[in-house]
Amino acid sequence: MFKLKFKNKLKGGEIKMRKIFSSLVAFAFVITGVISPSFAAPGPSQSLGVSASVPAVAPEVDLTILEILDGDPDENPWTNSTEVTTSMSLDFGQLGHTYVDPADGETKDAKVWYSPILYAVILYAQGFGARYEIRSTCTGIGSIPNTNNYFRLTPAYSSGDEWSVGDPQGTQPPGSALGPDGNAISGTYRQIYTSETSPSTARIVQAYYSIPGYELDGSIPYTGWTGIPVEITPGSFVGNVTITIVAI
Amino acid sequence: MKKNLLFIGFILAFIILSFGTSEAINIIRVDQAKIRLSIAPGSTKAGSITIDNPTEQSKYIRAYLEDWYYLPSADGSKDFKPAGTTNLSCADWINFVPAEFTLPPFGRQVINYTVRVPQNAQGGRYAILFLEHTKAPGDSPVEGSGFGVAVRVGSLIYIEPEGTIERKAELLNPVIERESNDNDLIVSLDFQNTGNVDLTAGGSFDIIDKEGMVFARGEFNNVYTFPGEEAKFIGSWSLPLERGKYDLILTIDIGRALAETNMGKGPVIVKEAELEIGRKGEVVKVGDLK
Numbered sequence: 387m388f389k390l391k392f393k394n395k396l397k398g399g400e401i402k403m404r405k406i407f408s409s410l411v412a413f414a415f416v417i418t419g420v421i422s423p424s425f426a427a428p429g430p431s432q433s434l435g436v437s438a439s440v441p442a443v444a445p446e447v448d449l450t451i452l453e454i455l456d457g458d459p460d461e462n463p464w465t466n467s468t469e470v471t472t473s474m475s476l477d478f479g480q481l482g483h484t485y486v487d488p489a490d491g492e493t494k495d496a497k498v499w500y501s502p503i504l505y506a507v508i509l510y511a512q513g514f515g516a517r518y519e520i521r522s523t524c525t526g527i528g529s530i531p532n533t534n535n536y537f538r539l540t541p542a543y544s545s546g547d548e549w550s551v552g553d554p555q556g557t558q559p560p561g562s563a564l565g566p567d568g569n570a571i572s573g574t575y576r577q578i579y580t581s582e583t584s585p586s587t588a589r590i591v592q593a594y595y596s597i598p599g600y601e602l603d604g605s606i607p608y609t610g611w612t613g614i615p616v617e618i619t620p621g622s623f624v625g626n627v628t629i630t631i632v633a634i
Numbered sequence: 635m636k637k638n639l640l641f642i643g644f645i646l647a648f649i650i651l652s653f654g655t656s657e658a659i660n661i662i663r664v665d666q667a668k669i670r671l672s673i674a675p676g677s678t679k680a681g682s683i684t685i686d687n688p689t690e691q692s693k694y695i696r697a698y699l700e701d702w703y704y705l706p707s708a709d710g711s712k713d714f715k716p717a718g719t720t721n722l723s724c725a726d727w728i729n730f731v732p733a734e735f736t737l738p739p740f741g742r743q744v745i746n747y748t749v750r751v752p753q754n755a756q757g758g759r760y761a762i763l764f765l766e767h768t769k770a771p772g773d774s775p776v777e778g779s780g781f782g783v784a785v786r787v788g789s790l791i792y793i794e795p796e797g798t799i800e801r802k803a804e805l806l807n808p809v810i811e812r813e814s815n816d817n818d819l820i821v822s823l824d825f826q827n828t829g830n831v832d833l834t835a836g837g838s839f840d841i842i843d844k845e846g847m848v849f850a851r852g853e854f855n856n857v858y859t860f861p862g863e864e865a866k867f868i869g870s871w872s873l874p875l876e877r878g879k880y881d882l883i884l885t886i887d888i889g890r891a892l893a894e895t896n897m898g899k900g901p902v903i904v905k906e907a908e909l910e911i912g913r914k915g916e917v918v919k920v921g922d923l924k
Contacts, residue, residue, distance in 0.1 A: 442894070444664035444787050451783065474769070477780035507783065516667060519711055524781065574705070574713045583856070595781070627781045632762070632788040633667040634710035634858070 445518040447631040448510040451476065455503060462544075463506030463592060476505045476595050476627065483616050485599065498536075498613030500599030507593040508547070509629070511579065513586040517634040521565075521575035522593065527623035535612045539570035540594040541578045547590040555590050562589070568608050570595060575630060595627065661767050661785050662687055662695065662737065670792040670895040672799075676753040683745045683789055685765055687737035694736050694770035697745055699725040702762045702790065704832075708865035710858040714762065722860060724759030724793045727751060736770065755795040757830030757861060762788045792891070794831060802829035803888045805905050808923055810882065815874035815915030821852065823867040823884060827859040834858050834894065837886035837902075839869050841909060849875060856890065875911045882909045882920070 451470040452463045470476075478501035485496050511520055522539055530536070541564040545557045558564075565577030579591040597614065598607040663686040673679045687693050701720040705711040717725035730747035737743055747763070766786035804826040812819040827833045835857050841850035850871040857865035867886070884907075889900040908921030 441665065442667050444667040444789055446661060446663055446787060447785060448661055449783075449785060474767075474783040474785075475780055476783060479780075514667075517710065521712075523714075527781070577711065580709075580711065625781045626784060628766070628784045628786060630714070630764070630786050630788060632712065633790065 440515075442516065442633075443514050445511065445513040445516065445631050445633055447512070447520060447629065449474075449629070450508040450510075452506040452508060453503060454506060457502065458504055458506075458594075461542075463508065463594075467506065470505075476507075478503050478597050481597065481614065483599075487602070489602075496599040497616065498599050499597075499616060499618070500613065501597040503596075505595045507595065507629070509578065509591045509593060510549075510588070511581070511591060511631060512588040513581050513633070515585040517581050517584050517586050518631060519580040519634055520578040520591065521630045521632075522570060522578050522627060523575045523630070524571045524627045525625045526571045527625040530614055530618060530623060534614060535569045535571075535610050536597055536614045537570040538568070538594070538596045538598055538608060538611070539565070539576055539578070540567045540596070540608075541565045542592040542594060543579075544590070544592060547592070549588075549590070559587055559589070564591070569610055570627070578629070580634070593629070662693060662765060662787060664765055664787050664789055666789050668790045668792065668895055670794070670891070670897055671749060672794045672796045672897070673749060673751045674796040675751050675755045675798065677796075678748055678750040680746065680748045682747065683763065685737065685743045685745065687739065687741045690739045692736055692738050692741075693767050694734075695743070696734050696764075696766045696768055697730065698733065698764055698766070699728060699730075699761050700764060701725060702760060702788075704858050704860055704863065706863075708857045708859055708863065710834075710856070717761065720760075722758065722760050724749070724791065725761040727759070727793065728761060728763075728791065730763065749791075749793060751793065751795050756798040757795070758799065758832050759793045759795075760832065760860075761791045761793075763791060764788050792832060792895075799831045800829040801831055801833065801888060801901060802827075803833060803835065803886070803903060804828050805884060805886060805903060805923060808882070808884070808905075808907055808920060810909060810917050810920050812875075812911075812915060812917045819850065819871040819875065819915075819917070821854075821867075821869045821871075821882070821884075823854070825857055825859070825865045825867055825886070827861055827863050827865075830861045832858070832860050832891060833888050834891035835865075835886055835888040836890055837867070837884065840883040840885070841871070841875065841880045842883060843878065843880055849880065854886070874915050877911055877913045877915075880909045880911065882907045884923075 452467040453470055454463060454467045456466045481499040481501050483496050483499055484493050487494050509520060543558045543564055546554050548554050559582040561582035563580045578593050601607055665684040671679055699717040701715045701717055701723045702712045703720055705713055728747055728749050730745050735743050764786045766784050768784040769782060806824040809822045821839050825835060836854055838853050840848050842848050852869035852871045854867040854869045859865050884905045886903045892898040905923045907923050910919040912918040
């Protein structure tokens with residue numbers, strides 16, 4: 387009797403449980419169907435290959451030419467200079483052979499032809515990660531013999547030069563090198579700048595070109611300088627400077 | 635009034651802070667820094683180089699070949715000579731078009747070239763194709779006393795007649811110097827390109843004991859040589875070494891030029907020498923290279 391009563395109670399509860407259970411199963415099926423339309427067991431994972439390559443493009447160099455008329459006493463080409471925008475040239479104008487000595491204000495003979503104009507060629511170099519070098523060569527000016535050492539190239543680097551306002555390039559990288567100060571006309575291509583080893587970084591380099599006279603103290607401006615003698619035949623003299631950038 | 639002052643101040647600040655920046659004259663972009671081709675003697679191969687003008691100004695471009703060679707420093711620095719004037723020139727093997735063109739703003743130009751290798755060619759040959767941005771014909775010349783400025787980008791060309799290339803080198807005269815553990819240990823080694831092709835080489839040294847435990851390691855500089863040329867590897871180690879007998883292992887990869895242009899690897903030269911270090915860390919004895 388007890389069993390029957392109990393069983394009946396159980397049966398009622400059992401029915402109720404069965405209903406609950408069925409609901410849960412149905413719910414589980416619905417959820418599974420939403421998450422995974424397939425009721426098949428999950429298969430092995432798939433991997434997708436991804437590839438990309440960076441091409442070894444040639445290094446490139448952009449340039450800005452600044453004309454400096456005050457001798458660049460602060461060694462900053464960006465002050466008291468004018469950007470040359472009309473042509474890619476370094477026009478030193480009419481050369482002179484006299485100067486005003488600041489010590490006594492007297493006009494004196496420089497004993498050579500020279501130009502007070504200085505040009506800073508600002509080079510923006512990008513090696514795209516590969517090591518690169520920038521070199522300069524010059525054919526000399528017209529009929530002035532190249533045995534006369536008179537055209538100066540002075541490479542320089544400024545950590546304050548900026549790629550954009552407020553973005554200075556920072557210190558010169560270890561392993562990079564500037565070329566020496568000296569004659570721009572030589573038998574081999576003159577080094578302006580060689581980058582650090584790969585991966586190289588983009589850099590702003592300054593190359594000053596000038597036709598200097600003696601220093602105020604009478605010394606020569608750089609080793610080997612002889613200047614343009616005042617005895618040369620008058621006329622206009624033109625030449626070419628070629629700046630080369632190439633991968634190492 | 636305050637607003638006007640602020641505005642003027644802003645303008646002044648902008649002018650003052652425009653230090654060291656300027657609108658540069660963008661030049662041109664060339665899609666290949668180096669072209670290395672393996673071509674069977676008697677055969678011809680064609681290719682192309684693409685030049686882009688990323689600026690608003692049109693550019694007059696002159697394309698021409700020259701020779702190049704490594705400077706004695708062997709650090710990759712080069713000099714350039716007129717085409718066909720050096721012993722290892724391949725400038726005469728190369729034809730290309732066009733030689734002169736005007737790149738319009740944001741324009742592109744493809745230069746097509748062919749390389750014909752003579753039947754009897756052996757060993758590596760070299761040239762460079764320069765793309766020079768310069769004055770167009772008819773532009774006004776420089777007046778007074780002055781210099782025109784031309785800027786050029788070069789694509790280095792390396793031609794290897796297939797089946798004739800010997801990539802070989804000798805490692806000579808190892809010098810290991812150290813007075814004490816207070817100084818750097820310096821390892822230097824002579825390198826001689828004994829093959830018939832350019833070599834870009836680099837590597838490292840290891841100092842190990844008899845059990846193969848590494849006690850020191852250093853990298854050498856890369857060297858760049860043409861056939862027959864010599865260079866020097868230099869490496870250093872700054873940390874102390876205890877007294878004892880070691881082996882110096884030199885590993886030099888002479889195929890880095892191939893790896894650069896995805897043309898392969900190696901070969902790699904491995905040499906070793908016995909090394910004895912003294913009580914103060916000084917180098918006492920260096921054996922012969924084997």
